Amino acid sequence: MQGLTMQxxxxxxxxxxxxxxxDVKDHFKENVRRLRQIQRRCKEQEFESQKPVKALWKxxxxxxxxxxxxxxxxxxxxxxxxxxxxxxxxxHSRAGPPVKLVTRSITPDPKLSVxxxxxxxxxxxxxxxxxxxxxxxxxxxxxxxxxxxxLTALDDLKKKDEEALKEYRRGQVPSYLKMRQEQWKQxxxxxxxxxxxxxxxxxxxxxxxNERRETLNLLQKNQQDVIKQxxxxxxxxDTFRIRTCKQEFEKxxxxxxxxxxxxxxxxxxxxxxx
Numbered sequence: 427m428q429g430l431t432m433q434x435x436x437x438x439x440x441x442x443x444x445x446x447x448x449d450v451k452d453h454f455k456e457n458v459r460r461l462r463q464i465q466r467r468c469k470e471q472e473f474e475s476q477k478p479v480k481a482l483w484k485x486x487x488x489x490x491x492x493x494x495x496x497x498x499x500x501x502x503x504x505x506x507x508x509x510x511x512x513x514x515x516x517x518h519s520r521a522g523p524p525v526k527l528v529t530r531s532i533t534p535d536p537k538l539s540v541x542x543x544x545x546x547x548x549x550x551x552x553x554x555x556x557x558x559x560x561x562x563x564x565x566x567x568x569x570x571x572x573x574x575x576x577l578t579a580l581d582d583l584k585k586k587d588e589e590a591l592k593e594y595r596r597g598q599v600p601s602y603l604k605m606r607q608e609q610w611k612q613x614x615x616x617x618x619x620x621x622x623x624x625x626x627x628x629x630x631x632x633x634x635x636n637e638r639r640e641t642l643n644l645l646q647k648n649q650q651d652v653i654k655q656x657x658x659x660x661x662x663x664d665t666f667r668i669r670t671c672k673q674e675f676e677k678x679x680x681x682x683x684x685x686x687x688x689x690x691x692x693x694x695x696x697x698x699x700x
Contacts, residue, residue: 630695642689649682 626632633641656675663669688694 625693626695630697633694633696638689638694642686645682645686645689649679649686652679652682 652675656672656679659668659672659675663672
């Protein structure tokens with residue numbers, strides 16, 4: 427049957443939704459229930475507050491002992507009098523010389539007072555006869571017209587350059603260049619001295635020139651001494667002693683000659699001390 431509704435477990439079928447029954451909340455009942463809950467809670471809190479408070483635990487041993495603070499309060503002791511320090515120096519508070527009050531005069535000081543207006547008629551003005559036109563004309567002749575700072579600085583720079591050019595000594599080497607040339611010369615000499623000689627064998631070094639000359643002079647002096655000793659020997663060489671001395675001098679002279687030949691060379695290589 428069309429148009430009829432079938433209700434199953436509280437739900438309607440076949441009916442439009444706007445015609446279906448909906449549960450409406452009853453706010454009045456809800457508010458009453460809420461108020462009763464609040465009243466019940468307040469009564470419980472009030473009942474709990476009226477319960478007697480449990481006494482603190484106290485030992486039976488000290489139940490008959492009273493409070494000492496209470497005994498001190500209950501004592502009727504007279505109030506202690508104020509010590510004598512309360513009146514200390516009070517008896518002599520007004521002692522001493524009397525105080526004098528200084529009074530000032532009401533009349534003003536004539537030096538600081540304003541003069542009366544009647545004196546203004548006696549004031550005389552002093553006038554000086556100056557010819558300001560003549561004074562201005564004389565001062566105008568000696569006034570220098572100020573120039574722009576850039577032009578003034580340019581002129582000063584030009585003057586300084588001209589003076590420096592006049593004082594410059596032409597054809598002379600400056601002192602700083604001479605010092606620089608000497609420095610270059612010393613550096614070159616040090617470089618040449620420190621440069622290893624390619625002809626120098628390994629384990630040797632070049633003997634400096636001053637040492638070579640000193641050694642050569644010493645050898646030549648020794649050569650002259652040996653020649654003198656050799657010439658002082660007798661001509662006859664019959665004895666063994668004379669022959670031995672002559673052989674030693676000749677051998678020594680040959681060694682000196684060989685050393686002189688070596689140290690006469692421009693370069694002498696000496697073995698390094700190990």
